Amino acid sequence: MPLRFFGRNYTVALRKRGATPCRPESACACTGLLFFLPLVSLPDSRFGHFWANQGLIILLIELSSLLLWLIVGWLLALLGLIPFVGLVFRLIRTVFGLFCLLVPLFYIGYAMSYALRGQAKEVPLIGFLRLIR
8 A cells, every 4th residue: 555645535435425524523623632522423424533533643643742842852952951062952952842833733734624625635644544433
């Protein structure tokens, strides 16, 4: 199976099965923390299940990004205490912190744009995982 960067589009398959797009709930699921909302509000919707799964993946991306920022940021902060060379490490820490902030925001924005359009498209790179069936 080839790696697809931007994921597959399941919109046609889900609509053929009679799924009605629940766009507001799906958009809320894309934030990560509210991934369970489509499961609770519309338990029979395959579209809602799809976006609940993608929301759980986004939550895991957010948590891993936070954990990575805490570990690497702490290490770079310690290296930033070195005189003269520490300035470079503090700059790297700032850029890395910005990266750890922008990655989850990209995934949230990408998923939310498709959810609000009523389309079922996987998030990039790891959207193929099925954590919620």
